[in-house]
Amino acid sequence: MEVLPHDAHRFVRSAMDHTGRPSLQSTSPASPNSPEFYSFQKLLRDIYQSSTISLQRVDRLKRHVHMVYTLRTADNSVFTLKCQPSRNTHLLRHEQKSLETEARVIDLIKSSSRLPVPQRISFDVHTINSIGAPYLLRSYLPGTPLSSLPLYLSPAELSSIDRALGSYFFSFTQIRKNTFGLVDRVHAGTGHQTWSEAFLSLLEMVLRDGEDALVSLPYDSIRYHVARHKSLLDQIMVPSLVPLEAGGPRNVLIDERSRQVVGLLGFSTAVWGDPMLAGVFAGASESFWEGYGERPVNDRPHCIRGLLYCLYRAAVGVVTQYYRPGQGDEENEARRSLVWVVNKLNTV
Structure with missing residues (x-):
């Protein structure tokens, strides 16, 4: 059973989930033309080389150093997207390479064990992408x-x-x-x-x-x-x-x-x-x-x-x-x- 964090700000594109049942109501609904929403959808389409992927909901998680989102697509796939912190967030010296560190460590753990850690989907430290910032996309762990x-x-x-x-x-x-x-x-x-x-x-x-x-x-x-x-x-x-x-x-x-x-x-x-x-x-x-x-x-x-x-x-x-x-x-x-x-x- 998937449990979304209670501190999430929800941005919902559709009021119906993939089964036709009403989805959870949004506390902060995003505009259908939200640049953030469509940037995330374009990112997923670029990663999977598919124009048919349809993003249904974006949840911004609070109380994280980085900007962290959960992304749900129309086929009910869920991902976690971690982006660079906002400009007014000061990273300490040992945190400067945190996105790279997480990506490498997840890969190491996945390649050598069966521990319950996320699967890295994509990682980019460059800013030439649809969201214009370094990011780490990984599988979503329900719980x-x-x-x-x-x-x-x-x-x-x-x-x-x-x-x-x-x-x-x-x-x-x-x-x-x-x-x-x-x-x-x-x-x-x-x-x-x-x-x-x-x-x-x-x-x-x-x-x-x-x-x-x-x-x-x-x-x-x-x-x-x-x-x-x-x-x-x-x-x-x-x-x-x-x-x-x-x-x-x-x-x-x-x-x-x-x-x-x-x-x-x-x-x-x-x-x-x-x-x-x-x-x-x-x-x-x-x-x-x-x-x-x-x-x-x-x-x-x-x-x-x-x-x-x-x-x-x-x-x-x-x-x-x-x-x-x-x-x-x-x-x-x-x-x-x-x-x-x-x-x-x-x-x-």
């Missing part, structure tokens, strides 16, 4: 984000979801490269030979974003602690695929009937490095570790690396919220986490 699931989940159902996520993330770790760092840099042959170099580069990018915007952070302490424990980072010898955001509640799609994971999203910020950098490992449940299959040895090097990764995620959270303020308490939570981890690192 409800875990973050907005309206139904109560029992402990057994939550354990099943966590167990599945653990299994999926173990599969991610088996996708490997020869160098560390951002996906686009590794793809271009300019990755780092050591994890410490790659991690320092990732951290420095977010710190420089913070400094550029005069964000209040303990920059000296952050740089000091990471440099002090550089040798522990170099114990990570294998660059694994690290989808930093794929396990977040917004990026885990659940079937409301079976209460099972049916899709994973969130690959635009993936890197090659230590799997434990992914946010899903922070406070992972016993069920998650059961699915993952192995729990890291809880020794001093592992614990300190965990603190450094917490430091990185907190810094990203603070800086991101400064550039793109959310509606909740995300920045305060990130700052509390940052204060806690800096104090903890002062004692080790």
